[in-house]
Amino acid sequence: MYGAMKVSIGGPLKLAFRPWVEGLENVPAEGPAILASNHLSFSDSFFLPAVLDRKVTFIAKAEYFTTPGVKGRLTAAFFKGVGQLPVDRSGARGAGEAAIRSGIEVLERGELFGIYPEGTRSPDGRLYRGKPGGLARVALATGAPVIPVAMIDTEKIQPPGKVMPKLMRPGIRIGKPLDFSRYQGMEQDRFVLRAVTDEVMYEIMKLSGQEYVDIYATAAKRQIAEAAKAEKQAQKDAVQAQKDAAQAEKVPGKEQAGA
Numbered sequence: 001m002y003g004a005m006k007v008s009i010g011g012p013l014k015l016a017f018r019p020w021v022e023g024l025e026n027v028p029a030e031g032p033a034i035l036a037s038n039h040l041s042f043s044d045s046f047f048l049p050a051v052l053d054r055k056v057t058f059i060a061k062a063e064y065f066t067t068p069g070v071k072g073r074l075t076a077a078f079f080k081g082v083g084q085l086p087v088d089r090s091g092a093r094g095a096g097e098a099a100i101r102s103g104i105e106v107l108e109r110g111e112l113f114g115i116y117p118e119g120t121r122s123p124d125g126r127l128y129r130g131k132p133g134g135l136a137r138v139a140l141a142t143g144a145p146v147i148p149v150a151m152i153d154t155e156k157i158q159p160p161g162k163v164m165p166k167l168m169r170p171g172i173r174i175g176k177p178l179d180f181s182r183y184q185g186m187e188q189d190r191f192v193l194r195a196v197t198d199e200v201m202y203e204i205m206k207l208s209g210q211e212y213v214d215i216y217a218t219a220a221k222r223q224i225a226e227a228a229k230a231e232k233q234a235q236k237d238a239v240q241a242q243k244d245a246a247q248a249e250k251v252p253g254k255e256q257a258g259a
Contacts, residue, residue, distance in 0.1 A: 010050035016167065017157070021051050023174035029054075032107040032144040033177065036135055036200050038127055038208050039116035040155035045084070047154060047170055048114065056112040059099050060084040103138035113138070117197060117204075118217045123224050125155050127210035128217035130201040132193035136180075139196060140187035145177035146200055150207035173207040 027033065035056060037044060045058050060079055066086075067076070079086075085106075087098040099115065106113040115138070117130030139146050152171030178200060186192045205212045213220065 013050045019170045021172045026174045032110050034146045035114040035149050037149035038204050039121045041158045043158045044151045056114045057106045058114040059087045099134040100137050107142040107144045120217050123221045127212045130197040132197040136193040136196040137187045147177050148175035148203035175203050175207050
């Protein structure tokens with residue numbers, strides 16, 4: 001099914017958007033490897049596989065596979081067809097443990113595993129701090145090389161919340177493989193996990209040219225949502241204050257007319 005989906009979706013996608021690619025030679029022709037990419041748009045998981053000859057497996061939230069109804073079944077079939085693996089985010093350690101298990105299984109089969117170290121899409125086009133659990137632990141547990149990837153301008157094609165994409169040319173830069181064999185067997189050391197993740201994020205930053213923000217994207221999204229909520233409340237309060245002022249001006253006039 002993956003091959004059929006690649007032809008039916010990947011071919012037209014390349015034809016319509018004409019993505020440019022640099023560093024394609026850095027992806028090995030065979031054997032396991034981890035593609036660690038920035039995450040700007042929902043479409044990232046389609047553009048990257050479209051330009052690769054090999055199958056790449058990403059993880060996706062389990063809700064995409066369990067939604068009821070006809071639409072839910074079609075969505076599940078689509079994600080399975082393009083090589084996405086469901087990740088159950090429930091449980092004590094949530095998506096992190098599920099991503100690690102899935103990644104190790106894919107790499108043990110000698111395949112390509114795709115992961116977004118930021119853990120979620122960037123809310124504003126900047127590059128955020130990578131989460132140290134999934135990427136680093138999978139890399140150290142398997143010994144697979146980590147290949148940094150930068151998606152360019154995909155957020156302009158399909159911004160969050162937009163269904164219809166804009167026809168423009170995105171870019172993909174693929175960096176040289178990173179070898180972390182020096183840390184083999186140290187996947188339980190949080191300082192090592194942090195060092196591995198930061199090294200990968202630095203390479204992604206160089207490839208993408210993005211501004212780096214040393215907080216998690218999930219925290220940034222909360223801050224943005226809270227700021228938007230506060231602004232909305234302030235506007236609501238201002239409107240109410242104007243109404244109260246207008247009402248207060250009318251009251252004395254009514255009293256004078258009655259006198």
